[in-house]
Amino acid sequence: MSDYPWKSVLITGASSGLGRALAEVSSAPGVTLHLSGRDAARLEDTATACRALGASVATRVVSVTDAESMADWIAQAGRLDLVIANAGISGGTGDAVEPAAQAVRVFATNLTGVLNTALPAIEAMAAQAPGPDEVRGRVAVISSLAAFVAAPGAPAYCASKAAVQRWAEALDASERKRGIRLHAICPGFIRTPMTASNPFAMPGLMTPEQAARRTLAGIAAGRVRVAYPRPLYVMARLLGGLPPAWRNAMMRQVPAKPPQS
Ligand SMILES: NC(=O)c1ccc[n+]([C@@H]2O[C@H](COP(=O)([O-])OP(=O)(O)OC[C@H]3O[C@@H](n4cnc5c(N)ncnc54)[C@H](OP(=O)(O)O)[C@@H]3O)[C@@H](O)[C@H]2O)c1
Numbered sequence: 001m002s003d004y005p006w007k008s009v010l011i012t013g014a015s016s017g018l019g020r021a022l023a024e025v026s027s028a029p030g031v032t033l034h035l036s037g038r039d040a041a042r043l044e045d046t047a048t049a050c051r052a053l054g055a056s057v058a059t060r061v062v063s064v065t066d067a068e069s070m071a072d073w074i075a076q077a078g079r080l081d082l083v084i085a086n087a088g089i090s091g092g093t094g095d096a097v098e099p100a101a102q103a104v105r106v107f108a109t110n111l112t113g114v115l116n117t118a119l120p121a122i123e124a125m126a127a128q129a130p131g132p133d134e135v136r137g138r139v140a141v142i143s144s145l146a147a148f149v150a151a152p153g154a155p156a157y158c159a160s161k162a163a164v165q166r167w168a169e170a171l172d173a174s175e176r177k178r179g180i181r182l183h184a185i186c187p188g189f190i191r192t193p194m195t196a197s198n199p200f201a202m203p204g205l206m207t208p209e210q211a212a213r214r215t216l217a218g219i220a221a222g223r224v225r226v227a228y229p230r231p232l233y234v235m236a237r238l239l240g241g242l243p244p245a246w247r248n249a250m251m252r253q254v255p256a257k258p259p260q261s
Contacts, residue, residue, distance in 0.1 A: 002028035004216055005133065006081035010034040010074065012064050012117050013087030015042035017192030018142065018215075020049075021208035022084055025216060027053035034077045036060045037087070064113030074120040079128055082219065085117040085164075086142040090194050092154045092257030099259050103156040110160035114141055118168075118182075125180050136179040140219050141168040143186045145232055148240040152248050153256030161186075165225070172224050183219050186227035187211050188236075199255040204229040 009026050013019035015037030023035055027050040035050070037043040040061045047057040058077075062069045064087045074080070088110045091102045118139045125137030143165035146158045165184040172182040189195055189202035190211045206214075206229070218226030227233040239247060 002026070002031050004220055005131075006031070006138075008032045008034070008077075008079050008081050010036075010077055010080050010083045010121070012036050012085055012113070013142075014046050014059075015039045017194060018187070018190055018208050018211055019084075019086040020046045021212035022086060022215065023050050023055075023057075024053060025209060025212040026050075026082075027055035029054035032056045032058070032078075034058050034060070034073075034080070036062050036064075036073065038063055064116055065108050067112075067116045070116040071120040074117070074124060077124075080121060080124060080137055081131060082138045082140065083117065083121040083125075084140045084142065084215075085114040085121075087113055087117075088142060088160075088194075089260065090154065090157045090257065091260035092157075093152070094256055094258040096259075098155050102259050106156035107160050110157070111163050114164045114167075122175065122180055126178055130179050134179060135181055138181045138183060138219060139168070140183040140185050140215070140226075141165070142215075143168070143184050145186050145188045145227065145236040147184075147186055148233075148236040149251075150240070150244065150247070152251050153254060169224055181222070183223065184225050185215050185218070186225060186233070187215070188229050188232040198257050200257075204232045 011019050011023050014023045014035035023033055023046050033050055033055050043059050047059050050057050060073045062073055089106060121139050128136045130136050141164045144161040147161040147165040151158050168182040168184040175182055189205045190208055191205055192208055214228045
């Protein structure tokens with residue numbers, strides 16, 4: 001039996017890291033998963049693992065940047081209790097400045113890609129009957145603790161995560177009125193391919209499964225913002241509250257992640 005109340009869950013970026021862990025942790029007999037990613041082979045690996053845990057799984061190879069295909073996929077999925085806009089990319093400045101093409105790519109995936117997932121999901125949920133908890137559906141947006149710190153080593157990444165965190169939290173207030181909930185998920189460091197090339201210490205580094213369980217427990221508890229681990233969240237809020245010139249002076253001492261090609 002599932003640890004969570006959702007019978008139908010859609011997850012983007014399920015072919016790796018946190019998305020795969022969210023899919024596996026959600027898996028149980030009676031649960032239907034709609035999973036997407038760009039890499040067909042890795043996506044199928046996730047699907048096979050989830051089926052072995054008892055879930056029914058449908059996969060779609062699609063980029064979150066393709067608004068039309070995303071809307072089509074979400075519209076034909078049927079009832080959706082929980083949609084997790086997880087797909088994301090990162091990239092740093094290395095020893096130089098952030099490449100322009102990287103900044104554009106990061107916003108296209110982490111911001112427009114989240115809108116391409118969440119907006120059609122919200123419209124579909126508005127037409128669904130409420131569940132036993134009076135909620136028609138939930139949309140969780142995977143932001144980051146990076147949302148709270150304008151780190152000079154990853155300008156577009158931090159800004160894209162701040163944008164989706166603010167958007168989801170603000171929208172939750174109005175969407176609640178029609179029975180739809182939004183959740184801004186703000187994890188600290190997770191051991192995934194995304195963090196494999198980080199050239200700095202990662203305090204509180206979690207496994208993808210630990211992060212997935214924290215995420216789903218926070219959503220199940222109905223929290224608008226799910227930020228963890230707590231000590232790193234407090235540190236991010238303190239750093240984020242410093243005058244920007246002080247923060248930049250401090251954070252320039254930390255080696256930046258290299259740009260991603
Ligand atoms: N790792 C961390 O420390 C950390 C911390 C806070 C937040 N996060 C966030 O957690 C989410 C998952 O990251 P992760 O650490 O699990 O990274 P990951 O292992 O690199 O996985 C990223 C996932 O996003 C998918 N993706 C990327 N671009 C896509 C696109 N255009 N269309 C569809 N799918 C796309 C990838 O699919 P393909 O491989 O199939 O292309 C992959 O499944 C991201 O939003 C990330 O910003 C991560």
